[in-house]
Amino acid sequence: MNEIKKFAVLVAGGKGMRMGSALPKQFLPLNGKPVLAHSVIAFINAFADIQIIIVLPADQLSYAQMILSALPDPIDAIIVSGGETRFHSVQNGLKAVDGEGIVFVHDGARPMVTPKLIKRCYEQALIKGSAIPAIPVADSMRIIDGEDSSPVNRDHMRIIQTPQTFKTEVITPAFQQPYSADFTDEATVVEAWGKEIYLVDGEKGNLKVTTQEDMIIAEALMTALAKD
Ligand SMILES: Nc1ccn([C@@H]2O[C@H](COP(=O)(O)OP(=O)(O)OP(=O)(O)O)[C@@H](O)[C@H]2O)c(=O)n1
Numbered sequence: 668m669n670e671i672k673k674f675a676v677l678v679a680g681g682k683g684m685r686m687g688s689a690l691p692k693q694f695l696p697l698n699g700k701p702v703l704a705h706s707v708i709a710f711i712n713a714f715a716d717i718q719i720i721i722v723l724p725a726d727q728l729s730y731a732q733m734i735l736s737a738l739p740d741p742i743d744a745i746i747v748s749g750g751e752t753r754f755h756s757v758q759n760g761l762k763a764v765d766g767e768g769i770v771f772v773h774d775g776a777r778p779m780v781t782p783k784l785i786k787r788c789y790e791q792a793l794i795k796g797s798a799i800p801a802i803p804v805a806d807s808m809r810i811i812d813g814e815d816s817s818p819v820n821r822d823h824m825r826i827i828q829t830p831q832t833f834k835t836e837v838i839t840p841a842f843q844q845p846y847s848a849d850f851t852d853e854a855t856v857v858e859a860w861g862k863e864i865y866l867v868d869g870e871k872g873n874l875k876v877t878t879q880e881d882m883i884i885a886e887a888l889m890t891a892l893a894k895d
């Protein structure tokens with residue numbers, strides 16, 4: 668029997684300014700369901716016993732009902748208010764983590780996450796303490812310095828995704844640090860706390876919906892994958 672507790676902190680407390688829609692992107696319909704509902708379903712499909720913690724904008728907590736009613740079955744989710752930045756939203760979500768186990772922190776704006784990736788992150792985090800999904804870079808890269816630019820070796824670069832996955836003993840103390848503008852994700856917070864982080868293979872399809880163009884790509888990908 669697997670008794671390790673699992674917690675998914677789905678951060679959806681942002682305003683979605685780059686999407687430019689009146690309704691924040693995490694609530695927009697994507698293939699018939701709100702963007703955020705797709706992630707919740709992926710985590711439940713990965714682990715039936717997972718505790719879902721949903722972080723929403725403080726003034727939009729009532730939208731939780733919209734998300735929960737889009738799920739195939741009722742679940743006992745914990746709903747938490749977001750903060751000023753993604754870091755503060757994660758911090759609020761972590762306060763709802765009750766006990767020791769494995770914590771996934773996932774962007775509510777990454778609806779294409781798969782149970783396969785979630786399980787891969789889980790298995791590695793159990794062994795190494797963390798699993799940060801990363802994918803290789805397919806394009807040439809240059810570093811910009813004012814008007815100048817110079818090439819960088821893309822073999823040394825990775826694109827970082829979520830769910831960033833940790834043992835509670837690794838992530839909980841790290842998020843008690845004061846906020847720094849250098850914290851772009853959980854990996855940077857844990858490293859600033861002095862702990863090593865470990866990458867794991869991500870998935871190219873696990874895109875972050877940031878602009879309207881991303882919504883079109885996500886919709887097309889989901890439709891194509893559903894046909895297979
Ligand atoms: N204060 C914040 C800011 C962001 N997020 C969440 O963090 C994820 C990644 O952030 P991003 O894509 O930048 O979302 P927004 O901040 O909403 O977008 P924008 O920067 O365009 O306003 C999203 O699921 C977003 O809802 C959050 O929970 N709390």
Ligand SMILES: C[C@](O)(CO)[C@H](O)COP(=O)(O)O
Pocket residue numbers: 753774827828829851852853875
């Ligand atoms: C956490 C993240 O998705 C990893 O790529 C990314 O850093 C979020 O960036 P954003 O500017 O807050 O969307």
